[in-house]
Amino acid sequence: MPSQPSSEHDTSEHDTSDGRTADGGDTLDDAVAAYLEADRTHMIDxxxxxxxxxxxxxxxxxxxxxxxxxxxxxxxxxxxxxxxxxxxxxxxxxxxxxxxxxxxxxxxxxxxxxxxxxxxxxxxxxxxxxxxxxxxxxxxxxxxxxxxxxxxxxxxxxxxxxxxxxxxxxxxxxxxxxxxxxxxxxxxxxxxxxxxxxxxxxxxxxxxxxxxxxxxxxxxxxxSVRGMLGARLEVYGPFTDIHSGAVSGAAPNPAIELGRLLGQLHDDRGRITLPGFYDSVPDLPQERRDELAKLPFDDEDWLARSHTRSVGGEAGYTVLERLWERPALEVIAMTAGDPRGVSRAAIPSMASADLSIRTVVGQSVHEVADQLRAWVDERVDGRFGHELTVSMPTAQExxxxxxxxxxxxxxxxxxxxxxxxxxxxxxxxxxxxxxxxxxxxxxxxxxxxxxxxxxxxxxxxxxxxxxxxxxxxxxxxxxxxxxxxxxxxxxxxxxxxxxxxxxxxxx
CATH class of the missing domain: 3.40.630.10 (Zn peptidases)
Structure with a gap:
């Protein structure tokens, strides 16, 4: 706690805790609203x-x-x-x-x-x-x-x-x-x-x-706010980009391997498959569920405001519960081959994906980072090389x-x-x-x-x-x-x- 200039609480003439302005005029609500209305153009400028x-x-x-x-x-x-x-x-x-x-x-x-x-x-x-x-x-x-x-x-x-x-x-x-x-x-x-x-x-x-x-x-x-952990996964195939007509069907394709891995990040109920990921996720209290259920929500309004195509996610939870009380894992970028310009018809030597993991109170971003490393090491096919970089300096609990x-x-x-x-x-x-x-x-x-x-x-x-x-x-x-x-x-x-x-x- 910071030290205060005085231990005696200020009860000066400016104390407006009774809801009235200092001169005893309009209520504080009206005075605040009137000032903001008069000053709106200036503030926007x-x-x-x-x-x-x-x-x-x-x-x-x-x-x-x-x-x-x-x-x-x-x-x-x-x-x-x-x-x-x-x-x-x-x-x-x-x-x-x-x-x-x-x-x-x-x-x-x-x-x-x-x-x-x-x-x-x-x-x-x-x-x-x-x-x-x-x-x-x-x-x-x-x-x-x-x-x-x-x-x-x-x-x-x-x-x-x-x-x-x-x-x-x-x-x-x-x-x-x-x-x-x-x-x-x-x-x-x-x-x-x-x-x-x-x-x-x-x-x-x-x-x-x-x-x-x-x-x-x-x-x-x-x-509440969720925590955040970013990571980048790179998967390596051929030592150089190589013409698919020369090696197609025999060469390791890192784009396909990366796609296979990303498809395994969630199970068929929308749950994240990292080992032990949910061990520290607390049960959602009924009181919190009731709080969120009181907010006006319907799918059509949400889809329009969020510019999303459909509703999905972890089974057994509402959209608001998924957003604010459950962890999530998203792929926010993918690169392989020739994403711009004319295609060279080559199998890429490398494919990459950027991941964003949202955690909830109870989880530790350090533990989740270890879980992600173990998951990647276990699931990458031995025909490929790979590198996982976890952004711990910018991770947030x-x-x-x-x-x-x-x-x-x-x-x-x-x-x-x-x-x-x-x-x-x-x-x-x-x-x-x-x-x-x-x-x-x-x-x-x-x-x-x-x-x-x-x-x-x-x-x-x-x-x-x-x-x-x-x-x-x-x-x-x-x-x-x-x-x-x-x-x-x-x-x-x-x-x-x-x-x-x-x-x-x-x-």
Missing amino acids: RLAEWVRIPSVAGVPERRSNLLRSAHWLAGEMRSIGFPVTEIWHADEGEAVHGAWCDAPGAPTVLVYSHHDVRATKEENWDQTSPFDPVARDGRLYGRGSSDAKGQVAAHLWGVRAHLAATGRTSPAVNLKLLVEGEEEAGSPGLARLLDEHREELAADLVVFSDTLLWRTDHPAACT AYRTPEIRALGTLVGAMAKGFRVDVDAVGRMGNAGGGPADLLATAVDAPILFFGTGLVEDNWHDSDESVRFDVLAAGAATTAHLWSALGAMTPEEALAAATGAAAGATTD
């Missing part, structure tokens, strides 16, 4: 300016743009009033740190996100070029508009709304930001940054903002938020931000990963997840976009969250939740 900076991760020729993006963000934070803004150099991209800690006795909250973006294929974009953002039909199109510059922008907008609506000159909580520049590359330098800046990042609570919502009309609090009062406070803030009844705010998970477990361990603080993305925002794909109204609702959520948490002591925020409310209030 600022986000569009940031999206124009092509801060692509993992591309050396774009490296300088990561620094430009970091400077843009640092300047935006200073314009809001953050007294501390710093740029930290990591392995593959700059991180931006900000701090505004003028709330004695209130919790210290660290907000985590990232400003680097995925590479693009401009020829696949129909709405606009990836870094030429356009506003159209209530959305902003452009790479990073949702993942995750939009999420960071919602936080900045939320701080502005929080200050304007309450009349405060500083946030009701001690607020810190860490927006890294290499998340899309697997955060290879984050562990070092967390270790080197342990004191500056000390916090009672971490808000992790690189996640999805369920639907605009039915927001849900994310309470799964994480689940504990049932603390601050989680219920987030649910209450989401109800206010999205203008729905608190009972309409569901629970969900995040199918992807992220360095949540690393952050929780390094900072020694629990994680709350809150993001403003939707599955239809097309993360990592062409025509990525974000909805204006979702950004506004996200900003309103954080504005209310800071007011509510600011009315608590750190001990109260981290206390175990009791009963159905789990503290689901912003009072």
